[in-house]
Amino acid sequence: MNQKVEINFPFAISLYCKRDDLLHPLISGNKFRKLKYNILEAQQLNKTTLVTFGGAFSNHIVATAAAGKENGFKTIGVIRGNELEYQQLNPTLAHASSLGMQFFYVDRETYRNKENPNFIESLHNRFGDFYLIPEGGTNNLAIKGCEEIVTEEDKNEFDYICSAVGTGGTISGIINSSSNHQKILGFAALKGDFLSNDIRKFVQKTNWEIISDYHFGGYGKIKPELVAFLNQFYEQTHIPLDPIYTGKMMFGIFDLIEKKYFKPNAKILAIHTGGLQGIKGVNQVLNAKNKEIIEYEI
Structure with a gap:
């Protein structure tokens, strides 16, 4: 509502x-709107995994984790920042983790290349086939x-x-x-x-x-x-x-x-x-x- x-x-x-x-x-506001047709597209393409990007306090990360769990997808969040920064998960990452999301931490310099085809290919090499949702969900x-x-x-x-x-x-x-x-x-x-x-x-x-x-x-x-x-x-x-x-x-x-x-x-x-x-x-x-x-x- x-x-x-x-x-x-x-x-x-x-x-x-x-x-x-x-x-x-859990998938409130503009995140619900942004993910609606992306989820439908991922289903039509028979994808089973969603990969997306975000910072450690990202609303989009939690929303994607929730949408994935609700619709039967595995979810992976590429998180900006060194893993050592988040050994004790903050409330946002802890929430996303409780919804089944796995995290892949990259340093800030690497994160700037999130739209680079070579970086995307490296993610496919690591995680296999997936549906990619951009940072913030915007496409x-x-x-x-x-x-x-x-x-x-x-x-x-x-x-x-x-x-x-x-x-x-x-x-x-x-x-x-x-x-x-x-x-x-x-x-x-x-x-x-x-x-x-x-x-x-x-x-x-x-x-x-x-x-x-x-x-x-x-x-x-x-x-x-x-x-x-x-x-x-x-x-x-x-x-x-x-x-x-x-x-x-x-x-x-x-x-x-x-x-x-x-x-x-x-x-x-x-x-x-x-x-x-x-x-x-x-x-x-x-x-x-x-x-x-x-x-x-x-």
């Missing part, structure tokens, strides 16, 4: 959150799944649709299925200007913009200002946000509202893309640094 919930703050505009995080207990089949996020009702009801952006797959699907009168805003979770070029590989429309002012330093940086916002938002709405993607997006939306970025009386739809499993690991890091933690875990 998913639902649209109005965020009742004293704004001169209407803000709704689409709870795609409620689609599935043409993932875009197809993400095009289903925006419904016909959404196209008619909202002036703006907002999404967090990691690899660009989710927002590409949203752009493709949006109406031309709508403005699609992507809130970058990472530093860098590469996202727009990645998105242009999948879209033809021009009714979109990447907002790069709210990445808070990137994936591994959790700033106190963001943690305080997440806790306040949850206290007032009872909607949990993750600190890597959706939380940054919502922080950015609130800030842009205050700065009068949106046209008067606008209706905004913010897509909750899930990722809540990572909160436990983030809180471990914050606790170790004696910093304020996120006051909810999923």
Whole structure:
């Protein structure tokens, strides 16, 4: 299931959150969308193993492990970082392991070659035949799944649709299925200007913009200002946000509202893309640094 919930703050505009995080207990949000047609393709090709890539706190790693277990696939995660770093598995890797995923650790330099044909061939030599799912799940089949996020009702009801952006797959699907009168805003979770070029590989429309002012330093940086916002938002709405993607997006939306970025009386739809499993690991890091933690875990 998913639902649209109005965020009742004293704004001169209407803000709704689409709870795609409620689609599935383990394969939530955009990961459910991205994996849907990839799983079907792997089944049609009679593959029995899924191989994918991710960092040690990757939502995609857990989602692929869960999708594999649910659909009868063996799963292998190629993990960025030396194995010695993860002798004691963090909550994300421990969860994926409990779902049956095996790990293959590669150093960060090797990991940068994850799309290199020679590296892929080396994985086939090691693991045999498999269906390859890219880092973050983004490929043409993932875009197809993400095009289903925006419904016909959404196209008619909202002036703006907002999404967090990691690899660009989710927002590409949203752009493709949006109406031309709508403005699609992507809130970058990472530093860098590469996202727009990645998105242009999948879209033809021009009714979109990447907002790069709210990445808070990137994936591994959790700033106190963001943690305080997440806790306040949850206290007032009872909607949990993750600190890597959706939380940054919502922080950015609130800030842009205050700065009068949106046209008067606008209706905004913010897509909750899930990722809540990572909160436990983030809180471990914050606790170790004696910093304020996120006051909810999923």
